[in-house]
Amino acid sequence: MAEDTNRSLYYEFVKGLWEENPIFRMLLGMCPTLAVTNSAVNGLAMGLATTFVLTCSSVMVSLVRKIVPSQVRLATFIVIIATFVTIADYFLKAFFPPISKQLGPYVPLIVVNCVILGRAEAFSSKNPISLSVADASGIGIGFTLALVSLGIVREILGNGSIFNISIFGEWFEPWIVMLLPAGAFITLGIMIGIINAFTIKKTGKGVCFGCSIGYKLQEKLVTAESMYLTPEELEAAKAKPEKKEKKKKEG
Amino acid sequence: MDILVIFIAAAIVNNFVLTYFLGICPFIGVSKRVDHAFSLGIATTFVMTMTAIITWLINHFILIKFNLPFLEYVSFIIVIASLVQLVEMFIRKVNPFLYRTLGIFLPLITTNCAVLGLALFAVLRDYSFIGTVVFGLGAGLGFTLAIVIMAGIREELDMADVPLPLQGAGITLITAGLLALSFMGFAGLITA
Numbered sequence: 001m002a003e004d005t006n007r008s009l010y011y012e013f014v015k016g017l018w019e020e021n022p023i024f025r026m027l028l029g030m031c032p033t034l035a036v037t038n039s040a041v042n043g044l045a046m047g048l049a050t051t052f053v054l055t056c057s058s059v060m061v062s063l064v065r066k067i068v069p070s071q072v073r074l075a076t077f078i079v080i081i082a083t084f085v086t087i088a089d090y091f092l093k094a095f096f097p098p099i100s101k102q103l104g105p106y107v108p109l110i111v112v113n114c115v116i117l118g119r120a121e122a123f124s125s126k127n128p129i130s131l132s133v134a135d136a137s138g139i140g141i142g143f144t145l146a147l148v149s150l151g152i153v154r155e156i157l158g159n160g161s162i163f164n165i166s167i168f169g170e171w172f173e174p175w176i177v178m179l180l181p182a183g184a185f186i187t188l189g190i191m192i193g194i195i196n197a198f199t200i201k202k203t204g205k206g207v208c209f210g211c212s213i214g215y216k217l218q219e220k221l222v223t224a225e226s227m228y229l230t231p232e233e234l235e236a237a238k239a240k241p242e243k244k245e246k247k248k249k250e251g
Numbered sequence: 252m253d254i255l256v257i258f259i260a261a262a263i264v265n266n267f268v269l270t271y272f273l274g275i276c277p278f279i280g281v282s283k284r285v286d287h288a289f290s291l292g293i294a295t296t297f298v299m300t301m302t303a304i305i306t307w308l309i310n311h312f313i314l315i316k317f318n319l320p321f322l323e324y325v326s327f328i329i330v331i332a333s334l335v336q337l338v339e340m341f342i343r344k345v346n347p348f349l350y351r352t353l354g355i356f357l358p359l360i361t362t363n364c365a366v367l368g369l370a371l372f373a374v375l376r377d378y379s380f381i382g383t384v385v386f387g388l389g390a391g392l393g394f395t396l397a398i399v400i401m402a403g404i405r406e407e408l409d410m411a412d413v414p415l416p417l418q419g420a421g422i423t424l425i426t427a428g429l430l431a432l433s434f435m436g437f438a439g440l441i442t443a
Binding site: 027078079082085086104108114117181190193194 | 269270271272273274275276279321323324325328329332361362363364367368371372375414415416417420421422423424425427428429431432435
């Protein structure tokens, strides 16, 4: 029995690192991912802040899961999350003022990070505390790893350094565009492409919006896309390209 | 004059989606068809303008007056959530046709980070009341502009022969990057 619990605890923790990595596999929480990864340090700080909020709020959500009526659960979750975000923000302001200044409004924006609300809704509102903590910390660390790796790539290309330590000599001409918004989009797009190329080879399945990978929420798969579209529209969106092709061929 | 500068800066030069990365989820999630993208953009613009008005009032008459800055995030997110609910009920009652068109997009605006981002930026930059309203309107229209352009490109992209690993998310992100590059051309239009 005890062994069984340990094993599933381990599984819930590990799955967040790669299999259900929120950024590379789920494409959730994109705003902070793109905005703060112009250096590895910023990515690390943002990842740790998000992990803190995610873990603490999953404990709270798991504690109150039997008391809160289902109609007001999302509002309750958001207030819990906002409280922990306030704590994290004031902590950063007090102990790491330069990082807090660099991250700016993106720390309070953790409130609307869909990874956290998604996890609260899909996992911690249905599971006991121990499992919720394992799941939340796994997802949080997976999120941090993704942010740091994106930050490292952009920092090397855009600034010639890792964690503010210069690794190239004087000759290196930095690609300023990598530090600008355009570089963030393109880097993440290419990284997802590379990861996809490997996973498709291995498992035959790739990552994309509305695909087979997503949070299982009330027996339905929840992906970034299905949060915004109804099932019928998802079907219509999937069916549309084929129709267009047919039309083109007929024409 | 200042008002005009705030408007153009929010809508084009410092476009919320393409320079601040706010509202990326709907930008990628709902940008498959131009008509959906436009409906979502207009609904978001409305909510953003209303949020700007109400959060300014709350910030100045409650939070600053009673010295409660630590309640900023909690109160703002509650305002946004209830505002979206109110707007939904109002539109359903007054104009059922519009409700059917916008229907599903309305509740999802709550988790659009552009709305909360707008309220936070307005506080950070200390805009006047009129300035905040114009900022909200400009940012909303900028969001609409970006998402409609993106949807237009993606409708064409459906026909293109994209390598398998890049299909879906990869090519969308790279397209967004190129769009952001082209919006960089506006930098320097206004120094604000």
